[in-house]
Amino acid sequence: MSSSKLSSIVILLTAFALLQTCFGDDGPLFHFCSNSGNFTAHSPYEFNLKRLISLLNYKTPPTGFGLGSVGTVQSQTAYGLALCRGDVSASDCKTCVSEASSEIRKLCPHNKGAIIWYDNCMYKYLDTDFFHQIDETNKFYMWNLKNVSDPTTFNYKTKELLSQLAKEASVNPKMFATGEKKLGESETLYGLTQCTRDLSSIDCKKCLDEAISELPNCCDGKEGGRVVGGSCNLRYEIYPFVKQ
Ligand SMILES: *[C@@H]1O[C@H](CO)[C@@H](O)[C@H](O)[C@H]1NC(C)=O
Numbered sequence: 001m002s003s004s005k006l007s008s009i010v011i012l013l014t015a016f017a018l019l020q021t022c023f024g025d026d027g028p029l030f031h032f033c034s035n036s037g038n039f040t041a042h043s044p045y046e047f048n049l050k051r052l053i054s055l056l057n058y059k060t061p062p063t064g065f066g067l068g069s070v071g072t073v074q075s076q077t078a079y080g081l082a083l084c085r086g087d088v089s090a091s092d093c094k095t096c097v098s099e100a101s102s103e104i105r106k107l108c109p110h111n112k113g114a115i116i117w118y119d120n121c122m123y124k125y126l127d128t129d130f131f132h133q134i135d136e137t138n139k140f141y142m143w144n145l146k147n148v149s150d151p152t153t154f155n156y157k158t159k160e161l162l163s164q165l166a167k168e169a170s171v172n173p174k175m176f177a178t179g180e181k182k183l184g185e186s187e188t189l190y191g192l193t194q195c196t197r198d199l200s201s202i203d204c205k206k207c208l209d210e211a212i213s214e215l216p217n218c219c220d221g222k223e224g225g226r227v228v229g230g231s232c233n234l235r236y237e238i239y240p241f242v243k244q
């Protein structure tokens with residue numbers, strides 16, 4: 001990605017992060033419509049995509065992860081996955097996945113591929129098989145606008161906690177980990193890491209380590225931050241945000 005493109009995304013996201021802090025609601029965090037091509041109404045692809053969406057809505061909530069494809073003919077087959085955050089209940093997962101699937105169809109009505117993220121889930125589909133590989137294309141950052149007082153120590157401890165959680169997520173059957181670390185007398189740092197479960201343990205770790213290495217691009221010395229991609233995501237805050 002060119003640096004000018006990157007900086008425009010960062011600027012866009014700064015405005016977005018401001019909106020988040022003002023209105024924090026349950027709406028989508030972000031989405032991308034893929035440029036892999038369009039489909040037309042009543043085409044075989046649309047038929048397969050609709051069946052895929054029903055399949056994922058049904059398959060995802062019990063375990064928090066759903067993966068599937070519908071179709072037999074190449075270029076008319078729809079591949080998709082849905083992932084709920086590891087601490088989300090089956091009923092909140094169901095609500096999020098069903099909301100995500102209808103919202104993404106409105107936001108990207110003709111695109112063969114699309115991805116959308118919420119606090120509680122992620123939803124993605126495409127007309128090619130993207131399973132078992134790290135998504136290097138779709139990524140965004142979010143951060144808290146507040147600066148910490150000692151960025152050097154804070155950044156170091158954040159990296160240390162998230163690296164530990166990257167290891168833990170990669171060997172966890174749910175590919176999810178949360179944890180915390182003392183930051184001094186009274187403050188605590190809270191972290192979360194998660195991968196889509198089609199990744200191998202090695203690729204999950206690789207995806208999260210890459211995300212950690214991107215923290216300086218968004219979140220240097222910030223009280224909270226997220227690096228969110230199509231295959232893995234991480235988050236840290238100085239307040240507890242994981243559901244019990
Ligand atoms: C897909 O549809 C959009 C919106 O109608 C259009 O702007 C775009 O050029 C189309 N892309 C292709 C590859 O046909």
Ligand SMILES: *[C@@H]1O[C@H](CO)[C@@H](O)[C@H](O)[C@H]1NC(C)=O
Pocket residue numbers: 145146147
């Ligand atoms: C945080 O630090 C950056 C860089 O030093 C500065 O531009 C920004 O205004 C600070 N933000 C706040 C909320 O103080």
